[in-house]
Amino acid sequence: MKKVVTLRVNGEQVELEVRPNQTLLDVLRDDLELTGTKRGCDSAVCGACTVIMDGEPVLSCMTLAVRCHGKNILTIEGLAEDGKLHPLQKSAIEHGAVQCGFCTPGWLLSAKALLENNPSPTPEEVQTSVSGNLCRCTGYQKIVDSILAVAEGKVHKPSKPSEEPACWKRDV
Amino acid sequence: MKLPPFEYVAPNSLTKACELLRDKKNKAIPIAGGTVLLMALKNRLKTPNLLVDLHNLPKSLHHIAYSPKQGLTLGGLVSLRQAANHTVVRDKYPIFVQALLSVGSPQLQAMGTLGGNLCQDNLCVYYNRSPMLRQALEPCHKLGGKICHTISGSKTCWATYCGDVAPALLALQAKVKIIGPGSEKVIPLQKFYTADGKKPNILKPGEILTEIQVPPPRPRSGGAYLKLRIRKAIDYPLLGAAFWHSLRNGEAVCEEATLVLTGVERAPLFIQETETLKGRRLEGKIIEDLAEAAYRRAHPLHTVCELTPKYRKDMVRVYVREAVRLALQQVLKGGTL
Numbered sequence: 009m010k011k012v013v014t015l016r017v018n019g020e021q022v023e024l025e026v027r028p029n030q031t032l033l034d035v036l037r038d039d040l041e042l043t044g045t046k047r048g049c050d051s052a053v054c055g056a057c058t059v060i061m062d063g064e065p066v067l068s069c070m071t072l073a074v075r076c077h078g079k080n081i082l083t084i085e086g087l088a089e090d091g092k093l094h095p096l097q098k099s100a101i102e103h104g105a106v107q108c109g110f111c112t113p114g115w116l117l118s119a120k121a122l123l124e125n126n127p128s129p130t131p132e133e134v135q136t137s138v139s140g141n142l143c144r145c146t147g148y149q150k151i152v153d154s155i156l157a158v159a160e161g162k163v164h165k166p167s168k169p170s171e172e173p174a175c176w177k178r179d180v
Numbered sequence: 181m182k183l184p185p186f187e188y189v190a191p192n193s194l195t196k197a198c199e200l201l202r203d204k205k206n207k208a209i210p211i212a213g214g215t216v217l218l219m220a221l222k223n224r225l226k227t228p229n230l231l232v233d234l235h236n237l238p239k240s241l242h243h244i245a246y247s248p249k250q251g252l253t254l255g256g257l258v259s260l261r262q263a264a265n266h267t268v269v270r271d272k273y274p275i276f277v278q279a280l281l282s283v284g285s286p287q288l289q290a291m292g293t294l295g296g297n298l299c300q301d302n303l304c305v306y307y308n309r310s311p312m313l314r315q316a317l318e319p320c321h322k323l324g325g326k327i328c329h330t331i332s333g334s335k336t337c338w339a340t341y342c343g344d345v346a347p348a349l350l351a352l353q354a355k356v357k358i359i360g361p362g363s364e365k366v367i368p369l370q371k372f373y374t375a376d377g378k379k380p381n382i383l384k385p386g387e388i389l390t391e392i393q394v395p396p397p398r399p400r401s402g403g404a405y406l407k408l409r410i411r412k413a414i415d416y417p418l419l420g421a422a423f424w425h426s427l428r429n430g431e432a433v434c435e436e437a438t439l440v441l442t443g444v445e446r447a448p449l450f451i452q453e454t455e456t457l458k459g460r461r462l463e464g465k466i467i468e469d470l471a472e473a474a475y476r477r478a479h480p481l482h483t484v485c486e487l488t489p490k491y492r493k494d495m496v497r498v499y500v501r502e503a504v505r506l507a508l509q510q511v512l513k514g515g516t517l
Contacts, residue, residue: 011188027185028185028186028187028188028231029182029183029184029185029186029221030183031183031218050181051181051219051222052215052218052219052284052288055285055287064290064291065287065290066287066290066291067215067291070214070215070218070219071214071291072218075190075214075233075235118286118287136286136413137286139285139286139412139413140284140286140287140414141285142414
């Protein structure tokens with residue numbers, strides 16, 4: 009039997025009818041069309057489906073949507089504010105921490121949850137925070153560097169998404 | 181992987197939850213963190229008609245309390261992260277924090293609960309697989325069949341206990357409170373496990389693990405939990421060693437010690453030989469003998485894909501030696517205890 013749940017997704021209140029056997033990932037991707045949250049292993053391993061729920065990083069593939077009533081959820085679509093990239097996103101581009109991009113939404117949200125609780129983490133703490141996010145392009149070092157750069161305040165000016173990042177500029 | 185259809189209810193009283201779980205007509209199972217359960221549902225290892233969500237149960241199940249006399253009391257629904265971040269837990273029970281932070285990944289630590297972790301099912305590579313892969317083999321004991329694929333010809337299930345938190349809590353001599361329909365009991369955690377691969381704990385339908393009680397730390401005590409795995413995150417323990425001990429006042433000799441292994445038997449494995457450590461200094465041959473005793477008692481099997489049983493057994497000696505060394509270092513340095 010379907011149940012009505014009210015969620016706050018990326019700051020907007022949403023009321024939905026969900027089946028008990030729908031995961032939060034199903035609802036985000038299929039009902040709300042927020043496909044930035046990726047379906048990877050679908051078995052609590054890869055971390056591609058990570059979202060932030062009430063300040064904690066959680067795996068949406070292992071969360072029943074019906075249990076999320078009244079929760080505050082942040083997906084990758086809500087990370088950039090007013091069309092301006094979040095410093096973590098900007099830093100990821102500047103450090104070349106994005107290759108195929110499939111793991112990126114997951115680790116960006118893991119990193120955001122870390123920095124909110126611990127604004128100046130050690131490199132080990134950064135590594136631990138993204139240890140539940142698998143990157144098959146093996147870009148871990150750049151991922152850690154990009155998060156540390158934000159923590160150290162090296163990336164703080166928000167930029168518009170239309171701006172071309174420095175690493176994309178080439179000599180023609 | 182879609183979840184099978186089921187109904188869902190979130191009662192706000194323990195009595196109601198116990199009744200719903202006990203009623204056989206419901207074919208109900210409880211859900212706490214859901215991290216292990218949802219995977220079992222996706223793999224069709226469990227097909228309940230009703231999920232009873234425990235998260236709306238009274239606040240005491242989400243609560244952490246400490247008193248110097250009674251020790252630490254943790255509600256069954258306290259998340260692993262919540263426990264690991266608690267100031268008192270960090271100060272007084274570092275071995276417990278080590279175990280909590282070695283579970284899965286940061287996401288799983290935020291979602292998983294202590295009660296759920298202690299009640300986690302035993303694992304076997306022939307059981308924890310997709311329905312398609314299971315079709316290739318005759319159903320094993322754990323699936324209701326009559327054979328074991330791990331040990332050919334065995335009349336019993338050999339699925340392995342692979343929890344991280346239980347060995348640390350066992351080393352700290354914790355107790356658990358179990359509430360059922362019209363019943364309430366507090367038992368040592370050691371008696372919670374059955375060493376039966378098919379049904380690893382004593383919980384009956386309608387019973388819920390509601391509380392974990394850890395005695396106050398003794399003066400001059402310390403411990404360490406070490407975990408063998410392929411990756412530094414996500415994996416279950418292929419071997420885990422939790423060693424805890426206290427030293428006599430004013431002397432460098434052992435007063436009490438416990439050693440518990442995980443990932444090598446059908447229940448957390450107590451190494452009884454720690455009795456021989458009493459009144460002796462933890463050094464040289466004494467540690468070697470303990471490591472040797474643990475090596476003899478551990479029987480890892482082909483219940484996991486990674487690392488051979490022989491390698492895991494060989495590593496028992498190494499992990500026990502290292503856990504003792506770290507535990508001793510913690511006490512002698514003054515540590516936090």
